[in-house]
Amino acid sequence: MRRSRRTILVAHPGSELYGSDRVLLESVTGLLDHGWDVLVAVPADGPLVAELRRRGARVELCVTPVLRKSVLRPRGFARFAATTARGIIAGAALLRRERPAAVYVNTVTIPLWIGLARLAGVPVVAHVHEGEATASRLVKRILSAPLLLAQGVIANSRFSVGVLESAFASLGRRTQIVYNAVPGPESRNPARTELDGDLRVTYVGRLSPRKGVDVAIDAIAELEARGVPARLDLVGAVFPGYEWYERDLRDKVEAKRLQSRVSFRGFQSSVWDYLSKGDVVLVPSVADEPFGNTAVEGILSGRPVIASATSGLLEATDGYHTAVTVEPGDVASLADALERTIADWDTAAALLEEDVEHAQRKHSPESYRQRIAEIVGGVARRS
Incomplete structure (x- = not known):
């Protein structure tokens, strides 16, 4: 018929x-x-x-x-x-x-x-x-x-x-x-009022070389060397055929002795629980991104976002008080931005709700x- x-x-x-x-x-x-x-x-x-x-x-x-x-x-x-x-x-x-x-x-x-x-x-x-x-x-x-x-x-x-x-x-x-x-979460857990203990960092997306996941791990290692305790949740999985990259990432974590600092969470159908448990969201891409959904998701979750200053990520983060950009692939710059997140936490926390409302209207x-x-x-x- x-x-x-x-x-x-x-x-x-x-x-x-x-x-x-x-x-x-x-x-x-x-x-x-x-x-x-x-x-x-x-x-x-x-x-x-x-x-x-x-x-x-x-x-x-x-x-x-x-x-x-x-x-x-x-x-x-x-x-x-x-x-x-x-x-x-x-x-x-x-x-x-x-x-x-x-x-x-x-x-x-x-x-x-x-x-x-x-x-x-x-x-x-x-x-x-x-x-x-x-x-x-x-x-x-x-x-x-x-x-x-x-x-x-x-x-x-x-x-x-x-x-x-x-x-x-x-x-x-x-x-x-x-x-x-970009739909936001059904309900939002407020960000911590004080960053006592480890800084909780979240990455959401493909485990892919172009996404700069290795750069995020290196930044956590750099913070460790500076005496700044931080934990990184990697929420995502590889494309079929890229299993070698996940093996490389796990080898890097082991070589830098970050097993207690970096967690591989795998693919998750809903990312909001992980975003709400974190303090800051990373989007460390080293290649062109046409836009940046994960950056917007970070903003909608009521968390500061640190993204690479490249391509569509600049557009996705434009106009938000609590989103900053860094040089793609620059470990030191990413670690610096994470440290500034801690230093400027009180200021950022006061602006998070305004950014959430802006993102809700725009997306x-x-x-x-x-x-x-x-x-x-x-x-x-x-x-």
């Missing part, structure tokens, strides 16, 4: 519950709230699937080639090519069956969906969550070229738009900025859902 054209097909590259996954949940909720039948296509099962179904979306596992750096290696390219062949067959069949009013492609890492949708005569909205300003112009053009086929393009920051514009000026002109929805899920539904629905209706 063919469905009516009240269906929006949403394509997403994963099934976890990290930053872009959580933003996807808000996009899907916005479409559902506006009366659309939403089918989400993901390549594998995972915690995201159950959450999507709980909100009322349909979910289908569909083979999808995802652009990752592993594609540059011979074995990785062979896998990518094989997955692409299977993805063409599966994706085309899904489009024929569903006959959606539009396809919403969440990230530039799954360009096949843009091509399949256009070949099927279905309009496309592409949502850009990536931004690599340091990539060569050729690489940026290759990654951005499929977006030229989309009827609508959304980006999560001015930084991301700038990266698109450096590839194709026309993309910069027609891309709409919608800042990420309201309700406003975000409305905007996404307007853009996607507008493209679908115009078709």
Whole structure:
């Protein structure tokens, strides 16, 4: 049976519950709230699937080639090519069956969906969550070229738009900025009035070289050398294939004798308990970040944030009294900022509530859902 054209097909590259996954949940909720039948296509099962179904979306596992750096290696390219062949067959069949009013492609890492949708005569909205300003112009053009086929393009920051514009000026002109929805905790535990004992530091996110997790560990070691006691909670896990990086991190902790100072908490579906138990949140990325959801989550939890002064993190932390930025990869600067957090605690504590309210207004899920539904629905209706 063919469905009516009240269906929006949403394509997403994963099934976890990290930053872009959580933003996807808000996009899907916005479409559902506006009366659309939403089918989400993901390549594998995972915690995201159950959450999507709980909100009322349909979910289908569909083979999808995802652009990752592993594609540059011979074995990785062979896998990518094989997955692409299977993805063409599966994706085309899904489009024929569903006959959606539009396809919403969440990230530039799954360009096949843009091509399949256009070949099927279905309009496309592409949502850009990536931004690599340091990539060569050729690489940026290759990654951005499929977006030229989309009827609508959304980006999560001015930084991301700038990266698109450096590839194709026309993309910069027609891309709409919608800042990420970042829901806060249902209830907030107030920050400690006095920092007695260890400084409690929290990192939330992927355990990845580009995220600077090793820099965070080195900063804790530097504080230890200065006689400043601190503990670090690492809340997150590695991408499949990056297990070597977690082993390196654990080796570093052991070599620096920080076993009692650094804890690996693994992936957590809800991070608020860990954020509320901490005093300060670190976002120590050493590579470009298109935005910085975890920085906003730190602010929403009512905690000071220390982030790298780079790319979209500067945008994510702009305008908050209790968010500071440091040179990416600079261990001493990060340790200095942590020490200043202790010295300036009384001043920061008085400004935390104001920052929380600012973040709630700027990243309201309700406003975000409305905007996404307007853009996607507008493209679908115009078709």
